[in-house]
Amino acid sequence: MKASATTSMQLGQQLQMTPQLLQSIRLLQLDGLQLELEIRRVLEQNPLLELDEEPTASPVPEPADGMSDVAAFDELPESSLWDVRGASWNGDDSDGLQRIAADDSTDPHLRILQRLSMALGEDDLAIAAFWLEHCDDAGYLAAPHEELLATAAARFQRAPADVEGVRRRLLAGDPAGVAARNLRECLVAQLDTLPGRVAGRGLARRILGEALDLLGAHDIAGVARQLGRDEADIQEAVRLILSLDPRPAEAGAPMESTAVVPDVVVWHADAGWRVALNPAAAPRVSINAGYERALANGEGSAPMREMLQEARWFTRGLAMRYDTLLRTARVIVERQAAFLERGEESMAPLTLKDVADAIGMHESTVSRITSGKFLQTPRGTIEMKRFFAVRLDGASVSGAAVRAMVRRLIEAEPAQNPLADEAIAALLARQGVHIARRTVAKYREQLDIAPARTRRRGTRPTLLARAG
Helix, strand or coil: CCCHHHHHHHHHHHHHHHHHHHHHHHHHCCHHHHHHHHHHHHHCCCCCEEECCCCCCCCCCCCCCCCCCHHCCCCCCCCCCCCCCCCCCCCCCCCCCCCCCHHHCCCCCHHHHHHHCCCHHHHHHHHHHHHCECCCCCCCCCCCCCHHHHHHHHCCCHHHHHHHHHHHHCCCCCCCCEEECCHHHHHHHHHHHCCCCCCCCCHHHHHHHCCHHHHHHCCCCHHHHCCCCCCHHHHHHHHHCCCCCCHHHCCCCCCCCCCCCCCEEEEEEECCCEEEEEEHHHHHHEEEEHHHHHCCCCCHHHHHHHHHHHHHHHHHHHHHHHHHHHHHHHHHHHHHHHHHHHHHCCCCCCCHHHHHHHHHCCHHHHHHHHCCEEEEEEEEEEEEHHCCCCCCCCCCEEEEEEEHHHHHHHHHHCCCCCCCCHHHHHHHHHHCCCCHHHHHHHHHHHHCCCHHHHHHHHCCCCCHHHCC
């Protein structure tokens, strides 16, 4: 009986805390514009709250209980999917606690997870998030497929076939072609999802499977000879291929605003990097002191006391957002100081887990607080997500840094003697970066750079240019 009572009390405490935690989750994931709209909405509905018109130099109010709220917040389930449809909460979230839809997120991976959340269970959705985390902006795997498959199977304790099955769902999803190993697999996946009988689909598959290099070089006659088909048939199939999207993860992305208000400002001073919240993107909201004193003295109605509780939840959640954002930005700047000083070739490997461990929170928290948030740096205003770079297998550098090295080597190559992928790999090896020829080819394609034989002629393949 005693154990049952203890369990009931713990469940009651958990449910009592849930609305506050959900409020914190909402505020973490909002971008700057959404936060402004949310604050306006709350101010209109709760007369106990007021906006501080003149924020101080430090717009981060301290939580009343120190870091107790942060610890409670991080006890949420491990899933990073609380902010997408399909996640559940056993309670009524109609009182301003609904989760914000992320269809207009600047993070393409979040938009894809949003669509998948109604079709996949939580376990499979977590695996889908893993695959997407290891995709580049265009939607291609940023590390070798076999390595990622083994890592995911061990992490989620699932059979490799199950993990690969989730990747196949991404390939065949909306948009099709995401999480592909290469351009060929991406485009074939899109062909397979075309509805009904499409003229030229079978031949288009053969071109992608057997003559993609010739297609990239615009050698239609060569494609026709290799496949033993008329050029007219090849042209029809090529038109179908060119209608596909070589950058599927960016499909449906919202139009970028002409101006971005940075959430955090980064500058160099006193022989180090300084980080601060941008007061223009961190409005301060406080509880009206007169109302709070009156309610504390027993005055006011029950609805007013409920408003006071909601006001405290909101201000505390806002404080948590600012604190988490600032601490996350500090870690990112610390880990990517070399990039800020020297440029893209110095982009260090960095994962959500690295930052989460450094600030003592969960990866899903870091994912929310970095989505749609921007740092103003001496190198421009950069979305926080772009500071995360996958470590190159077997090396101490990031894929983003190696991609920049490939670009530099090609830009410096002799005009009449362009570097083949093998030569670029050899030059990188001299610098201590050992990668395979096919990895060089992958980065070259991402950079919208044609193969050496085509660069010698001064042309660029249209399809690869779109994929870069």
